[in-house]
Amino acid sequence: MENVRLTVSDFIAVTNQTLEYAYPSVEVEGEVSSFKVNQGKFVFFDIKDAGGSVGCFMTVWQLRVPIEDGMKVIVTATPKLTQWGKFSLTVKAVRPSGEGAIKKSFEILKAKLETEGIFDEGRKRTLPTIPTYVAVISSTQAAGYADFIKILDDRWGGLKVDVAHVQVQGIDAPDQMIRALNYLNGREELPEVIVIIRGGGSADDLSAFNDEELVRAIAASRVPTLVGVGHEVDESLADLAADVRASTPSNAAQILVPDRYEIIRAVRYQVRSLLPRVENAIEQQSQLVRTSLADMLTRTDEHIDHELERLSGIQNVLAQLNPRTVLARGYALVRGVAKVGQVIEVETNQTIIKAEVQHVERK
Amino acid sequence: MSKENKSIQDKITELSQLVSWFDSDDFKLETAIDKFKEAETLAETIEKDLKALKNDIQIVKQKFDSEG
Numbered sequence: 001m002e003n004v005r006l007t008v009s010d011f012i013a014v015t016n017q018t019l020e021y022a023y024p025s026v027e028v029e030g031e032v033s034s035f036k037v038n039q040g041k042f043v044f045f046d047i048k049d050a051g052g053s054v055g056c057f058m059t060v061w062q063l064r065v066p067i068e069d070g071m072k073v074i075v076t077a078t079p080k081l082t083q084w085g086k087f088s089l090t091v092k093a094v095r096p097s098g099e100g101a102i103k104k105s106f107e108i109l110k111a112k113l114e115t116e117g118i119f120d121e122g123r124k125r126t127l128p129t130i131p132t133y134v135a136v137i138s139s140t141q142a143a144g145y146a147d148f149i150k151i152l153d154d155r156w157g158g159l160k161v162d163v164a165h166v167q168v169q170g171i172d173a174p175d176q177m178i179r180a181l182n183y184l185n186g187r188e189e190l191p192e193v194i195v196i197i198r199g200g201g202s203a204d205d206l207s208a209f210n211d212e213e214l215v216r217a218i219a220a221s222r223v224p225t226l227v228g229v230g231h232e233v234d235e236s237l238a239d240l241a242a243d244v245r246a247s248t249p250s251n252a253a254q255i256l257v258p259d260r261y262e263i264i265r266a267v268r269y270q271v272r273s274l275l276p277r278v279e280n281a282i283e284q285q286s287q288l289v290r291t292s293l294a295d296m297l298t299r300t301d302e303h304i305d306h307e308l309e310r311l312s313g314i315q316n317v318l319a320q321l322n323p324r325t326v327l328a329r330g331y332a333l334v335r336g337v338a339k340v341g342q343v344i345e346v347e348t349n350q351t352i353i354k355a356e357v358q359h360v361e362r363k
Numbered sequence: 364m365s366k367e368n369k370s371i372q373d374k375i376t377e378l379s380q381l382v383s384w385f386d387s388d389d390f391k392l393e394t395a396i397d398k399f400k401e402a403e404t405l406a407e408t409i410e411k412d413l414k415a416l417k418n419d420i421q422i423v424k425q426k427f428d429s430e431g
Contacts, residue, residue: 130372140422149420157416158371166427179427260413267375270382271399271406277385278395285392 012081019079028054028089029074029097032067047075047089058091064174064211065095066108072101076171093171095207102203106210110237113212118219119240125224127244128192130258133160135191135223137180139168144199144249148228151250156257162191167208168198174211185222194223195256196238197249200231209236218242228252324349371412378405 006014030047037043043058045067056075067073074097077089096105113119138145140163152159164180167173177196184194196218198209208214209229218225219241228246229236239245246252319325323333327349336344338360346353381402384390 153418157413157418159418161418161420163420163422164425164427165422172428176427180425183423183425183427260416263375264410264413267378267406267409270378271402274382274385274399274402278392278399281390281392281395 009083012083012085015081019081023079025076025078025092026089027074027076029072030054032071032073033069035067035069043091045069047073055086055088056091056094057088058094062092063094064213065105065207066112066212067094067096067105068108071104072097095171095204097204099203102207102210106237109210109212109215110240113215113237113241118215123219123243125243127224127226127256130156131159131192131256133162133189133191134193134195134256135162135164135184137164137166137177137184137194137196138198138249140165142168142197142199144168144197144228147199148195148197148249148253151253152257155253155259157260159257169201169205169208173208174214177208177214178217181217181221190223192223193256194221194225195252196225196227196229196242197246197252198229199249200234206230206234206236209238212237214238215241226252226256228255371409371416374405374409374412378402378409381405 028047030049030053033046033048033053035043035045037060041060043056043060043063045056046053047056048054056077073094075089075091076093077091079087080090081087096102117123136145136148138148145163152161162184164184166176166180168177181194181196184191198206206229209227215237218227218238224243225241226244226246227236227238227242228249228251229239230248232247232251244255246255327333327347330349333347334344335347336342336357338344338357340357340360342357343354344357346355381398384398385395
């Protein structure tokens, strides 16, 4: 290129071509300063460290996480010489760097979305008790996905599961997940639940789940969402926007379907609990029969006693009417014809006397 | 709900109804043993069906790495 004479425009074009060839995409880490948004569309800021500073440009639509002056960030950008001769980075994506910046950015976006009601409990929908068709958004290579499928298969079966394979970390992850969400929400046959899962990782690894557009897409999903990202201690904005939050991918599987072995245990218990009920019913019936029998016997005894008592009364009357009883009281029984000269028989208690009638007269 | 799953749901509902019969006014000792045997058989079928269920997992062909 020695002694090559170029127009200014050509020089700028050649320089940009060279830069593009050398740095098609570069990640630069530094601290944000002079952050400003022009006309609600264009974002300008400088990124600097102790040794230097470089200007950055991007659109507001590309700015997926909140940033502010003093925040440490990583920009993914293409270096460019502008037509005014100013060198800058055309930024494709920016993400906070370091625990403090990630936390700060998380809190700013969380507060903003909270104000809009994105995380309101009233918006949350319940998941079907036993779904039959679910969709999963995850990386099929991720450990979290394998855990989810294992637990799902152990716990339940007969499910139709469509898996949308996407990146779950890195600059492209949020857009891929959004596309998958849109695709699944636009299908003719809608799944009953969309499950978004990813295993554990560093705060930077999980930062895709704090992407504003992704969080909004989850909240806007027609199909109820279940999000299980990271470990139990991790909290992402995607979790908060989901209809149901799982602490891990395994927990998502536990929430999604019942445990078939628990159902088997419950079914066995239900049947076992019937036998005592039958035995109890038999015992109650037996008791009823025993009581009735005893009652019958008591009534029969009472009837017999009553009749015996009545018989005894009759016997007493009969005893009084017995001629022997009368004789015993000193009376005598006279047999024969009451006519003078006739022999009659006189029976007393102790003797029988023959006697002749000497005199008869009417009383 | 798949046919197989639906049938398990139906069987579980049927079993619950059978169990409820034992606590209802319709309970009769004469038919209780038959109902118990019915419940026992139903429970065994549910257990067998549940253990045999497999998930159908498909990776969707659609790619999401770029627009369209």
